[in-house]
Amino acid sequence: xxxYPFSALLSRMRYITRWGLMRAVRQxxxxxxxxETAQLAHLLALLAQHRFGAQVEPQRVAVxxxxxxxxxILTGDLPTPVxxxxxxxKNAYKELERQAEERLTALAPPEIRRPLGxxxxxxxxxxxxxxxxxxADRLSALIKCIEExxxxxxxxxxxEATQRAALAAxxxxxxxxxxxxxxxxxxxxxxxxxxEE
Numbered sequence: 001x002x003x004y005p006f007s008a009l010l011s012r013m014r015y016i017t018r019w020g021l022m023r024a025v026r027q028x029x030x031x032x033x034x035x036e037t038a039q040l041a042h043l044l045a046l047l048a049q050h051r052f053g054a055q056v057e058p059q060r061v062a063v064x065x066x067x068x069x070x071x072x073i074l075t076g077d078l079p080t081p082v083x084x085x086x087x088x089x090k091n092a093y094k095e096l097e098r099q100a101e102e103r104l105t106a107l108a109p110p111e112i113r114r115p116l117g118x119x120x121x122x123x124x125x126x127x128x129x130x131x132x133x134x135x136a137d138r139l140s141a142l143i144k145c146i147e148e149x150x151x152x153x154x155x156x157x158x159x160e161a162t163q164r165a166a167l168a169a170x171x172x173x174x175x176x177x178x179x180x181x182x183x184x185x186x187x188x189x190x191x192x193x194x195x196e197e
Contacts, residue, residue, distance in 0.1 A: 006108035009073050021079045025151040041065035041136035047174035054128050061129045067120040071100035135175040
């Protein structure tokens with residue numbers, strides 16, 4: 001019987017370290033980032049739908065978030081300053097990611113390649129859902145920056161400011177709401193969080 005390595009490759013996300021150019025107090029891997037981004041994307045989509053009346057499907061956004069960095073299994077995590085250093089490099093990397101997504105989905109059983117490919121490439125998302133996914137990705141990075149600052153590491157101060165500015169520029173009501181009402185809790189201790197139950 002033929003073997004399909006798609007899932008085995010996905011499981012290797014835990015070996016891909018993020019923030020390669022930064023000194024981190026705690027290393028973060030791609031699997032952790034992906035799980036957090038999917039949770040945040042689902043939450044943001046629920047807020048968009050129920051608080052702001054947006055036409056979004058939270059489950060579809062969460063599934064796309066689970067695969068949003070899957071290409072990095074084949075490409076590695078290229079640091080953001082390098083990836084966006086020029087329009088030429090940015091476009092070349094986007095094409096490399098697209099090819100990696102196609103190669104990856106080709107390693108799944110044939111009968112699920114098409115729907116899986118849409119999830120991996122985010123092809124089913126409407127424009128608001130795409131913005132929600134991008135905001136969730138940025139929020140995950142912002143949370144990492146806050147965690148590092150809370151640990152006394154100022155290496156992430158500039159990245160934190162960049163993520164905050166990018167999120168503000170998105171003008172996405174559900175992300176703004178999260179930042180105002182939920183993000184401050186990330187600076188609290190476990191005992192402080194439990195005291196608010």
